[in-house]
Amino acid sequence: MSFFGTGFSPLAPGTCASIITIIILYLLKRTQLSIIILSVFCISLTIVSCHLAHSIELKYKIKDPSWIVMDEVIGMLMAWLIAGRNDIINLSILFILFRIMDIFKPWPASYADKKIKHGIGIILDDVIAGSYAAFATLIIINWHFCWSNVLRIFYA
Numbered sequence: 001m002s003f004f005g006t007g008f009s010p011l012a013p014g015t016c017a018s019i020i021t022i023i024i025l026y027l028l029k030r031t032q033l034s035i036i037i038l039s040v041f042c043i044s045l046t047i048v049s050c051h052l053a054h055s056i057e058l059k060y061k062i063k064d065p066s067w068i069v070m071d072e073v074i075g076m077l078m079a080w081l082i083a084g085r086n087d088i089i090n091l092s093i094l095f096i097l098f099r100i101m102d103i104f105k106p107w108p109a110s111y112a113d114k115k116i117k118h119g120i121g122i123i124l125d126d127v128i129a130g131s132y133a134a135f136a137t138l139i140i141i142n143w144h145f146c147w148s149n150v151l152r153i154f155y156a
Contacts, residue, residue, distance in 0.1 A: 001052055007067035015099060017069035021076040022095050029086040042077050046123060049074060054119030064113075064122050075102065075126030075133075082134035085141065094137045101129035101136075 002008055006016040028038075049070045057063060079098050083090065105113055105125060109132070113125035 007069040050119035071126040075130035079130035079134040098133035
């Protein structure tokens with residue numbers, strides 16, 4: 001649940017986990033795994049992580065321990081699956097937007113973070129933040145693509 005120990009980083013464990021996740025996602029481009037396999041993996045990882053996070057909360061009597069960063073990994077993975085692009089620019093935009101959404105937690109992520117109990121609440125706020133980040137990334141990328149084509153027409 002600490003994702004290769006990044007959860008124990010003394011400085012920004014969620015950001016460290018997100019950076020490692022981005023690197024792994026970039027390397028996944030070379031594997032040519034199907035979206036179905038990746039989606040099944042992501043859903044399975046989410047279910048297992050919800051259960052483990054709940055068990056950890058009960059065992060250590062701590063709500064949402066900071067060293068659990070698998071929620072950031074799952075949020076990034078979900079965002080990547082939705083956004084669907086894997087070049088370094090798009091992954092960088094996705095990373096920045098995910099961290100912003102995860103830190104500020106716009107509703108309903110804030111609701112999931114504060115009101116939904118146990119492992120589901122730990123994971124769900126990051127899944128929502130990842131969804132926001134993915135859609136914002138798609139808007140930015142498509143806006144840039146649209147306007148670059150418009151400018152090309154006018155200055156051609």
